[in-house]
Structure formats: structure tokens, C-alpha cells
Amino acid sequence: MGAVKNELFTDRQNEIARFAKAFAHPARVAILQYLFRMDACVCGDIVSEVGLAQPTISQHLKELRQLGLIKGTVEGTSVCYCIDTDDWGEMKTVMTDFLDQDLSAVDCC
Amino acid sequence: MGAVKNELFTDRQNEIARFAKAFAHPARVAILQYLFRMDACVCGDIVSEVGLAQPTISQHLKELRQLGLIKGTVEGTSVCYCIDTDDWGEMKTVMTDFLDQDLSAVDCC
């Protein structure tokens, strides 16, 4: 109990869920939007932009990084984070494909 | 602790997170895909399609219904669920808007 039964679902279904989970917290949405807004990439002032504690932000960044949506490069004592454009594109293809399912056939009771 | 600090974020950011949460579980992805696949709408055989127990499916359906993505109409002893096309469209606009942020400006270190 309590654990998701991933084995019941297709790889694609699990992949969609994994991507969606990245966006399922407003802090991660805010981080991603901030990284898009700053056309050059930005470091730890994400912490002051979003109002959460530094370890919390660091943890959210780690999750986004592990999914491949962002990448971070060390610059001295700070780390520069930015959108991973290739992986973002791939994610967008998967998610858009899911969202774009044909509504015209839906014929409801 | 442990609770999401929604008050730190914009309504839009919270809305995106709320929609994303609907897709953040493969069972809900599978349910939605199934409802799209059956061009007429389908009742409780979602339970046999997805391999989870009936109360578990019922709970996932409730979450999707509360978000407005699906609607259910009672038909005798069974309930007929289907995609709520209007609300799905609205959701799609919000999510696509988020996913379509301009990548060309991302200029990374």
C-alpha cells in the first residue's frame, strides 16, 4: 500500500506522470518561469525570488535537474542554472501529445 | 512544515500546479487516455481496464471530476464518465501556455 503501482502502466504513461510531477508544485513552476524570464541564466537569487528557504529551493532544483529539465554549471562559489532546451523540447513533445488528444470524437451521455 | 506554501505563489502558478497534479499519477493518465480512446463514454469498466481496486479508481475519478476534467452521469446503477471538453480545453490553454515559453531567448552559461 501507499506506493504507486508503476508496473501496471505503460512506459509512456509513467513518463507523462513523471514530467507532470515536476510541474505539480508551484515552487517548481515559479522556478522554471523565472529561468525563462531571465534570458541569461541565473544562479542562487532564485532563493530570494521565490520565498522559500535555501535548502528547500536546492531540493526543488535537484528534482528538476534529475528530470533533465534544467542544468546547472558551477561558477566560482555559485551555480548557474538554466533551462535545458533540448530536454525541455522533448518533454514538450510528450506532454503536448497527451494534451492534444482528439476531443471531436468525445460523444458524451 | 510539510504543507505547500501556496500563498507565496501567483494564482496562475498554483493553477498550473493543480492541473499538473492531475497528470502526476499514471493511473489518472491511463483513465484519461481510456476515456479519449472510447469515443462514446464509458462507465465502470475503467476498473477492469486499469488494474487497480475499485475504491482506488473511484478516488482517482473523484479527483479528476473535482478538477473539472471529467464529468459523470448516473445511468441506472452505473455511472458514465467522460472528458469534459470545455474544461479540458481551458486546461490545455493554461498548460500549453506554460510549456510554450520562449526557448530562443535562453542563453546559457
Added chain:
DNA sequence: TGTATTTATTGTATGTTTGCGATAAAACAA
């Protein structure tokens, strides 16, 4: 070397999600 700055990690408390057995509720059939 020591100190400051920045980020990552660890540990822990708390809240949320998932899953299901048991059971209730509602509609139908005999």
C-alpha cells in the same frame, strides 16, 4: 592559512497521496 560566501546534504517533523478492505448507498430485477 583563515574567513566569508554560496550551494548541497543530512536529519527530522509534518502533511499529503496512494491503495485497499469493509461497508454504505442507490438503482434495478425478481
Added chain:
DNA sequence: TTGTTTTATCGCAAACATACAATAAATACA
């Protein structure tokens, strides 16, 4: 009415997610 079918709800256990204080690790600078 009684039994059957179908779905929803309740209640619980396990797992997972969120948040942050404390602290470690890494680099820069004096």
C-alpha cells in the same frame, strides 16, 4: 420485499512530498 449490481465513502497503513534548521563541502579572497 429481498437479493444483485454498481459506485461511493470511510478508515486505516504505508509511502511519499514538503519544508527547514543545522551542517558540510567547495570556492574565493585576504
